[in-house]
Amino acid sequence: MVVIGIDPHKSSHTAVAVDQTGRRLGQKTVTADPDGLLRLRSWATQFGTGPRWAVEDGRGVAGRLVRTLIGTGATVVWVPPKLMAACRASARTRGKSDPIDALAIARAALREPDLPTAHLDQTALDLRLLSDRREHLVNRRTASINQLRWHLHDLDPALDQTHPRLTGPRAQHTLTTALSTLPASVRRDLALDLLTEITTLTQQITQLEHQLRTRVQPLAPTLLAITGVSTVLAAKIIGETAGITRFRSPAAYAMHTGTAPIPTWTANKPHYRLNRGGNRQLNTCLHRIAITQLTHHPPARTYRDNWTKHHPHATTKAALRALKRHLVNTIYRALTTDLT
Template identity: 70%
Template sequence: MVVIGIDPHKRTHTAVAVDEVGRKLGQVTVASTPEGWLRLWAWAGGFGPDRRWAVEDGRGVAGRLVRTLIGHGASVVWVPPKLMAQSRASARTRGKSDPIDALAIARAALREPDLPAAHLDEVAADLRLLTDRREQLVKWRTQTINQLRWHLHDLDPGLDPGAGRLNSARQLDRLTAGLEALPASVRRDLALELVGEIRRLREQIRRLDKQLGELVVPLAPTLLAIVGVNVVTAAKIIGEVAGISRFRSAAAFAMHAGAAPIPVWSSNRPQVRLNRGGNRQLNACLHRIVIAQLSHKPEARAWRERWTQRRPNATGKAALRALKRHLADVVYHALLTDHRRQLPATA
């Protein structure tokens, strides 16, 4: 079997082919255009039909390439950047270049045969785009609110309703009336302009929330039934997972999400440490679910207490990580249930 590793970039893609023991067989660099992908496919055909493609998981860079490869019937796996970096560091070749990275990607995929496979999932891709857009709008709204509060501090501190309250339409109406009652000035006009910008961002975010709800509610009822999972969190999880069938087990999903602890012991006293790898966006979703469940679900608090009683020397952060690992299994099975519900009924 031949493994072809690809280091994707905006303008070019570099591919390196290795055999089953990791020996380099050839390399090519093509333009990131349809013509370049056809050239890449023709080049790969010289290694025979038994080949596997491995692409570095670059957000937004390799999407079109992977869709093209899958459309041609190729078997493609995603290689996390950290896994590629570890493979490169362990190689004899010194330095860093596109061919070196592509070779490390191929060898990483060869060494890790259970990496999640890429497949076409347009709904997950749409949800990922929408959630990314929503996060950007929320960030801009927060920055705009912070700018506005500095202006209010200079104009009239009494007009500031306080942190976290400028998302309300009623508060924005009151603030607009208060600003218009002040003497005309450049700072007042800038503050009114910022209020209008906050209104526009607020409406855009509300429209996105509605669009996400229309997509997610029929798609993931089991996931939404979990305490701490709302429409936005569910959309983020589905978009980042990009198909739960890619994972062979709940343990593989937990490792992908960075929720599986890493062993760090060499004697008779088992110990683990925090896993800083995996998909950090997905890990952040699990963390928010954990915090929400500890606040609103007695069963989660009871689970943490039982875990802590069995390990009296464990820290509070260790208990939190253990609960996150447990909830990774819950999320995995919920996604699997929703996925099976979407499959067409067999006769």
């Protein structure tokens, strides 16, 4: 079996082919455009009709490449950057370059045959794009609100204290009226400009949330029925999962989300530590759901309490991680159910 590892970049892609033992068979660097991708496919034909492609998980620069490969019938797997870095560090080759990284990617795919396979899922891609756009706008609005509050405190501390939330239309209208009555100054004009920007961003965020709601509600009713899963979180989960069928089991999905426990014991009582790998976006979604369920969902509190009884020396954070791992099973079943 031949595996072709690709180190993708904005302007070029470097590919290295290896055999089943990890021995380098050849390498090719092409431009990241349609002609370059065509040359890459032509170069790969020398290794047979069915090489396995492994691409470093950088979807900002590798999305077009992966879609093109899948469109031609190729099998493609995503290789996490940390896994690639570990393979590069364990190799005898010194230094860092695109060919060295591509070789490490190919060897990582050989070492981990159960990596999730990439596939075309336009629905998940659309939801991820909308979710990312919403998060970007929310961050911009938060930054503008922070700037506005400093101006309000300087103009009149009472204005800041009487408007604890600035994301609602009523509060924005009231504050605009109050600022307009103040004497003209550069600081007042800047505050009005920031308030106008916050109002515009809020309208755009609301429109994006409406689009997400329209797309997600008919797509994932079982997922939305889980306590703590809002429309925004459901869209994020579907978009980042990019097809639940890529994962053979809840355990594989837990590894992808970074909730699978990591053992840290030897000849002793089993202990596990925090898993800092996996998809951090999905991990954040699970954390928010877990926190919400601990407040509003009695079965979640019961699960945490029972787990703590069986692990009397465990910390509160360890119990929360156990609940997140339990939630992965629930979300995996919900996503699978929504496919039928």
